[in-house]
Amino acid sequence: MKILSEAQLDSLLIGAQTIEEDGLGLKVARLSNGDFLKLYRRKRLLSSALWSPPARRFARNAERLRQLGIAAPVIEELMLIPSRKLNAVQYCPLPGDTLRNRWRRLDDSTRESDVEQFGTFLGQLHQLGIYFRSLHLGNVLKLPDGGLGLIDLSDMKIENRPLAPWKRRRNLQHILRYQEDSNWLLQLHRTAWIRGYSSSCGKTAAARFSRDLSRIQP
Incomplete structure (x- = not known):
């Protein structure tokens, strides 16, 4: 240094x-x-x-x-x-805007597509063993090319295997601490979020994901 x-x-x-x-x-x-x-x-x-x-x-x-x-x-x-x-x-810095800022400007139909993409991205992170303990919609960016990226990276561990179920639940709990984010992900676009996660992790993990959402729903 x-x-x-x-x-x-x-x-x-x-x-x-x-x-x-x-x-x-x-x-x-x-x-x-x-x-x-x-x-x-x-x-x-x-x-x-x-x-x-x-x-x-x-x-x-x-x-x-x-x-x-x-x-x-x-x-x-x-x-x-x-x-x-x-x-x-x-x-x-990465170019782009945080999902939280972006989703505030979108209509429900466009946001629905974004939420499904975020579900796919979250599942990808979990399958890659990325345990981002501070993950929330303020540190995920929508990039100019349409992809997603991460910022604020110090509170992260990267394992050599997919994340254990309890770590996935911890991630969800952190994401859903914010009322605005929870409303988008649990109330307005829950099915799209689960569908996206399933596309990365498969039906078994998606079923567990859905059960976890029900348990931590405010």
Whole structure:
């Protein structure tokens, strides 16, 4: 990882646009050259971030996803800013819009097709062993070529076999935490979602998927 001083970080951020921040400061910025800079703050003295920085996990997951044929950001640089207890990843962002933003603009018929595609994509992730614990409609992008891609990748593990049923349920629980998303996926387009998932995983997994939806339905 490249070591940066505070002055070097400040220089990198000249002309940057804030994309996300919290009470502790900047989290994501769009740099003047169009790249994104995602900052991770170590909040405790003893933390897993010491030996497994989130920025490194983000970069590793992005590379592995692309190897598996899943669109993900291209990493430009990994950085460590010791004086501010920060690690960071600079990357070229994927083009496109999040499914959540896109679906707000669509009519029901067009959204129905999108939901089925998302079901197919979700099933593909599960079959490839991709356990994206923070998966939701705000970190899945609809790309200009019509495909789907993933962003915000540090909270992910990629296994060498399809996901176990309990991990699939955990993914569903996270996706359905958001009322707006739950309304689209469970109320308006449930059948299309299941149909898409079935096309990737088969009838047995789709039946379990449907049962899981019924159990966690609000």
